[in-house]
Structure formats: C-alpha cells, structure tokens
Amino acid sequence: MADNLDVNAGSSPAQVWLLRDFLEQAITDLGGTPLPFTVLTDRNRQQSEIWFGPRSVPSTPRREKKG
Template sequence: MSLNRTEVARTGVELTANLERAGISREQVLEDLSFSERRLKETLRVGPAADPADVWLLRDYLDRAIRERGDVPQAWTVLTDQARLRATHWFALREAPTARRAS
C-alpha cells in the first residue's frame, strides 16, 4: 500500500488535526507510544522515513483517545477502516495503547 502525494498530505493534516482534538500533549504521545520526537514528527507528516505501521498506530491511538473523551475524530479519508483491512496484509499493525490522562 503506497500513498500518492495528495493522500500523504491529507493524512498528515488529519493526524495533526486529530492530535489537537485528542487534547493530549506531544510529550504524552511520545511516552505512550515510545516514540522519539523525530519519529513522531516523521509519522505526523507521513514522511518518507515514516514506518507505515507507526502511521496506523498513531491513527488508532488518536482515534481511541478522541472517542474515549466522548468526541468524534476528524474523518479519516485515507486511513479508513476498509483501508485497515488491506493494510493488515502488508504491515504488522500493532494495537494502540490507551492514552493516559494527566491527573
């Protein structure tokens, strides 16, 4: 599964928008997903060095965090549930952890 330039750009915008909507700090994302700052930055922009499994992991993590707070994520136009089924054939997708909330 490869994305064209438009899909990459759209996915990056959706990931960033949903990070904001989730109300989770970047530091919390780094801790929960065991990402470095560089890895998160590359994943958020769906850059050439981004691991597709990381993109899905971040998508699922944000999606879950938003839904758990009773909100609805910005629509995923590329990383849809149907696309997930296809992606499982190409990538070793991991289950996203639950976002821990600051006390």
C-alpha cells in the same frame, strides 16, 4: 514521531497506522468524536493488516479535570 505526523518518505507505514489509531482512541476516550480520515480508512486497514499484521492501541490514560 514528526515523520509519522507528516506522513512523508521517512514515515513507517505501520507507525502511521498506530498513530492514527492512538489519536482516534484518545479522542474517543476523552468524549469526543474523531473526524473521518481520507486515506487511513477502515477499508485500507484491511490491506495494512495483511502487510504489517494486526496491531492494538492501549487506552488513553485518564486525566482529572481541573476546576
């Protein structure tokens, strides 16, 4: 997991994309607005899907707010 967060030589490109999508989905599901990525862009997604195939990310589990 740390390799994918660091995006270093040990990273799996497919896992980096899945992590990007998961984080973006989690932020959206929790009512936030994700910041744009500089390299993992929608344009680069098309190329990644050619290399790794399309992938889907499950929705973020809802947590009850405390208080």
